[in-house]
Amino acid sequence: MTTEVDRSEHIRLSNHFVEIDGIPSIPVSGEIHYSRIPRDQWEERLRLMKAGGITVVATYLIWIHHEETRGNVRFDGNLDVAAFVELCGEIGLDVVLRIGPWCHGEVRNGGFPDWVQASGVGLRTDDPAYLELVRSWFSALGDELAPLCATDGPVIGIQLENELYDQPEHIRTLKHLARKAGLNAPVWTATAWGSAQLPTGEVLPLYGGYGDGFWVDADSPWDPTFRAHYFFSHTWDDPGIGADLRNVAVEETGGSEALIGTVFPPATCEIGGGMATAYHRRPRPSALDIAAVAQTKIGNGSAWQGYYMFAGGTNPAGISGMQESHATGYPNDLPRFDYDFAAPISASGQLNESFAALRSQHAFLRAFGGSLSTMPSTLPDVRPRDVDDTTTLRWALRSDGASGVLFIGWHQPHVPLPPVPGVQFDINLGNDRVTFPTGPIDIPSGTLARWPLRFHIGSERLEWATASLLTLLDQDGNRPTLVLQAEPGIPVQLALTGDASLAVAPESVGSIEHCGNYWTLDSSDCVTLTVNDGSADILILPAARAADAWVLESDTGRELVLSAEPIWTDADGLVARSSDRPAVERYVPAQRTLVFVAFSAHSDAAPFMTEAVVTPLTQAPPPPTEYGSVSGRSSAPDDQAPASTYLLEFPPDARRPDDGVNLVLTLQWEGDVGRLAVDGTVIADRFWDGSEWTVLLSDIPADAMLTVEIVPLSPESPIHLPADADRRRRQALHPLDGISGATLTRSVIWREAHATTTD
Template sequence: MTKVSMLNLSEAGEVEIRPGKMGANGGTNSQGESFGFTNYYMTRNHEPFIPVVGEFHFSRFSYLGWEEELLKMKAGGVNIVATYIFWNFHEEEEGVFDWSGSRNLRHFIDLCAKLEYPLILRIGPFCHGEVRNGGIPDWVFAKPIEIRSNDPAYLKLARRLYRQIASQMRGSLYQEGGPVVAIQLENEFMHCGAPNDAWGYKTGKFISSGTGGNAHLAELRRIAEESGILPLFFTATAWGGAAVPEEGFLPMLAGYAYTPWIPNQPPSREFIYRDLHAIPAEPVNYDTRDYPVAYCEMAGGMQVSYNARPLVPANSVEAMALVKLASGSNLIGYYMYHGGSNPVGKKGYLNEQFLPKITYDYQSPLGEFGRIGESYDRIRTLSMFLESFGTALAPMTTILPDGQSDLEATDTDSLRWCVRHKDGAGFVFLNNFQDHVDMPDRPFRIELETSRGSVAFPAEGEAILPANMGVVLPFHLDLHGVSLISATAQPLTQVQANGEHVIFFYAHAGLTPEYVVAKSALSQLETEAGQVGEFDDHYVIHPVVGKNNGVAFRTADGKRVRFLMLSREEALQTYRFDLWGQQTVVISDCPVIAQQGQLVCTSPGSSALSVSLFPAPATELRTNTGQPVPFETAGLFQDYKFELASYTPQLTITKPSDKTALLQFAGDWPAHVEDVWLEIDYDGDVAEAFLDGTLLTDHIHYGKTWSIGLKNFYTKLEQATLHLRITPLRKGTVHTFVNQAQVERFEGVEIAVFHRIEAIPHYRVSLAPAARR
């Protein structure tokens, strides 16, 4: 028999909301929009706000694609961008600054301004970010100075760097009408350094973690402000006992579960619920009750190194975000959200030792060439939830059932859950994922006592939480006059259209969805499918899952409200945009973005596309070539299905040896093919791709397909051969002899073989109302 999990919230305390240490920070832009702080959450336009921050390093991606990638991030629910400015990318040679091409910070800032995208700049001087020397140029180490300190000679270099950055960002501060809301000075200061690749004689030599504590950060702040860098607030990476100034700096945390720096890593505690506002996950140098809990580095993946090759499952990215939100985090920042490629320096490669020379894909939601990963869809569902319900969630207090924060990471028997609530309403968070542990499907029944009455999940009997899954379940929410007592489905988003408020939920596989709705204030309930049980003061509704089914309510004061229950598959295909003068929910079987009044669809490998829109556009849609798009109306949605002309890339492959492949492309791509990707499955140790003798990208084998987007090299493909090369994986024994020279003899088997090399077309079409063309 399933154990009933119980929690009494009727007498549970709530967090005291006050200005805190950040209350004096914030500001208003020229449009009257504002950001501010309490001790518990940020505010946007004076309303509680839970930002979703995505890390995207502009200098690790071609500037030709920045706008599209930023729009992908927007479509994914990211509402603040963060980026590093790596000193050695811009001043590799002393006194010679390069702000051109993909190092053009100003162009990136201007694109964020154009897209109305708030921006956090992480300006160093030390950044880490897995670049050479953590971003400190090699020439700095030739000088008799103490880096990361108040050594006057070091501060002089920092001042010159900051003045250069200030000249690039002139007029771009939020209060000036620009996008820059915050600045991070330094990184992990007084906590850790980075490999000293300028040393060059022996591995294991590290740059100093810094000296001077808050006094050094105060000097960097003074220099920044004197240079004209005056953001709404500064941020500081606060984990590991790092230095955190008391005033004007928002402490930021990190969470990683697949960590190359921990050999033979045991299961982490990142998926255990706790009250982070009251008790931090690790010792920190500030009072957590004075600041919102904010994560700037929550693992969006992990970079593969030669010595450590973790494979990060998409489930873990979603589960960590859910657990941190439940535990009181009111800012969710993904590192990385978007991967990229290291630029090649004038004097060599700029990667950190043991990491790939070029690729910084990071297994992130958006990858090195704009690859859309499985985690992109998963965490978008949480971002959409925060967009619609974050204002309600932000002031809610975390309440832990007894023993939750003390669970062992290896515990596979206990139900992991907690509650965030305020005034008797809130959300139950359940998690059934744990890194490095196989979790079972878990029966559960949860009963809550609240100041608004009793709540049970489910209303009767028990439910099943599937393995490796998490879920957010609402209780006692007022949804535009409909009193939702509870639901065993996750809120996703909401729009107002056609005189109705439409709230979208979605059902997890194995978890039977239901709504429990109070009769009070309702004058009518209608459903074309599903079951409705009527009780003295409430209804229990078991809806049919699918976008064409819904439950319609009319409140006593005449409001029309509709609940729609999507499947998990449909939810993972759902986006919300402001399109053609209205909020629009899009369900698409291919990735989509909204760009300049168009819905842009990109379909990897399939020339057949399907898009559903609610509400329907006021006029017919046409493609970018002027063709009308046929549609069918089903339920609330208008369904568009169309097929583009199929294209097969002309590719010739020769293999001089098992470890080498030469690829020759012929023919132009048709206009509706946006890109061609190579997908390469191989066995080996490390692989590299060269075009015309230049290293394009590399790949340390970790069990996943190697993918290369080719559009940035399109003009060279017909004139040059693309060379793929594998360094063999050795299984055996290596004998090393050092006499006058180093001699290596290997006994065993070398493995280097290509299993599949395939060119995949990515089709592209944009849709817009006919009247707008």
């Protein structure tokens, strides 16, 4: 791959790292399903992904979405995959096509159309009758995508099948069929977890890591396969992913993991960007949960960070629903429409807190991935004894022997970690040792750190720092600015080489204490430090502002922007979406200060937020404890289950459609199952997990009647809920059923206002 048959000058693989345009790099891929997102939302989601540090878009091509009826293959509207891939290329994002033909993705039949599922052929095998069906599907895809799979096209990778464990020759056959259909890529991939047996040298093995999952039983404790992802290790396989559907015996040989470092670099495609909710089990990972797993993979030596999902979506309605369910033979009931996945970008296009937490890591990888990718991962001599160890600090080092990055991951859900007192590191680098910080410190629970060791800033060298690497700005070409992020509860200390000097820039407010060759910073705001009277700068972001930091690519290079609003860039500069005038600051290295960016509204529509009037129309009777079960897992109530109905009414003109306007409904509610109906037709649904429910209403007629149906939740229901929602359920004296708030947010596009000059 990438060198002979599928030669590429853009992407190449070594056994340890990935090269992009001839430079060692760490790609970051994010999953988004075009067929689950309105077409008019594609560009904004993709630009947000790029602004969040995603460099590669991964997407399933879900067969049942395209050919629900045999012979009627559709590529119109939301199904126009060629237009989607072209748009990715225009925005500057590479693409990995996950062509299946079986993909799972919580879709009915794993993505097979019903007529394929019922065909009687040997599915997912080299049965000639099955291969004939696949040949027809791949041919249809080739007609759409072959020009985009050329050497200089945006498609850099193709995944074959998904979670297929014991048929390496079938994967080889699928690769041949894809090539024959004109589907080519420099990198071919396959999922390798579960000790999968893959055809050696034919596909890049990809791994994953979820900190929790819907696929275990409701009464199961936090599974060790989930817990392991909060520990640094050099084990990439995960026997837990897909275990609920695995029905074949796989030899415990380590699968393709043995190829890492000898043939292929360690790569992932399914680090949990969130988690779906099944009816019986509804995990809700926090931003810190998600970021901790991702950072652990980087510390483990990741050469390719891949997330599932990065942008949530909504299932097409289809003839009878497209989701995985008990009715279609799966062990899990999932919502008919909802595939939000608690992803960094929600199904409604809103940003969850995990977006900022991951964005910080991606900015780091973009700036330092070239050097980091060539640094092997090493683990300390003293490591946690097992997944129950909550006292031994979890950390790892990536280093080339001369410099490195120390990673700390001191967070996990469900089982709290206490602060670790008296921590000081003694690291062997080259021919001597680096001991830091200057004295023992306490590591608070929730710390995710990436501390530099002997890092160069232009001609200067930072010996170490107790603040995390974020990015390197070098816009003016002569005075680089290293940007570090302070950690909550940890003093910022920095050490420089020899007799180098460090001072607070006159433009900054803060104080710095000097002792020997190290300095301790005292400031609650952004501070610029000058090295040796200006040969380089170090900008320190306080922990309180870290979530607002965006590192964007512009015509002048990388720029640092602070914004609580969603922002991205296009050819004309900064773009923001907001329900109010955005407050955005850009760091100007030449001035060593932050300046506010002027914005103008892109449309005449006025942004605002307004509360709905919620009127109860019907009241459901007390619900049963359970609506049935399959293999001990509770089944979701069907459409005939009694539900309370609530009418939502908004002020006149609040829902008037306008170009560039997004209307998002936010519901604070409680119950078991919620369904949003437009003129009596359900268009969205949700299983309650204690969180808000947001729905994009931009395409809904302004005069349509909006109602919410809520199936009440029995306090004795045997489903698994997040801890806070579970407390509400168990403390309730009556079934949970109600809406406590409904808000309509009207947001518009704002564009950077550039100064104009006249003669």
